[in-house]
Amino acid sequence: MSQHVIYAYVDGSDLIDVEADLINRLSAFLNSRSWVCSDVKLVNTKGDPDDPSLGPDDLPDWDLGINIAIPAPGMEPQRWYEDIEATAAFLAEVSAATGREFVVGIGDTATGIAEDVIFIDSSTPDLASLRRILGVE
Incomplete structure (x- = not known):
């Protein structure tokens, strides 16, 4: 089992109106290619709406x-x-198609610590920075 994971999630928690469309797009992408990495998966995890740390207008993490x-x-x-x-x-x-930004980060599955490293919007992603952060030659 891998200790590190690269995550790429939609930024924000107000996703109810775009959930189905994004799941369809993400699923189609996951099925459209042969992956070099052996463990690639769709994530759709909603936080607890009754979390006591949430304010009255806060949405749970998604x-x-x-x-x-x-x-x-x-x-x-x-x-x-x-x-x-x-x-x-x-x-x-x-x-570009949905107006939603994505956050990409790296997580340590052993410690549960994660760090966001870049944001991706409709412009060209900064792959050079991501390569440096990940230590890719």
Whole structure:
């Protein structure tokens, strides 16, 4: 099992009006390619609406997007980063079509710590920065 995951989620929690469309788009993308990374999946996880930390007008967290498990450094398969590049390009297209921005980050499944690293909107994603952050040569 991989210890790290690249996540790419729709930014925000007000997703009820776009949930079905985004799930259809994400599912079609996931099924449209042969993935180098072996563990790629659709995520649609809604937080607890009764969370006591939420204010009266707050929405619970909602993770809707893609998780790509990545191998430990030095154990990556050849061309694994092509999965990340293809995902970023796809999300820029979805952002242009839907007006929704995406956040891409890296999470440690052992500790539960995650860090957002770039945002993707309808412009060209900053793949050079993402490569540097991920330590891709």
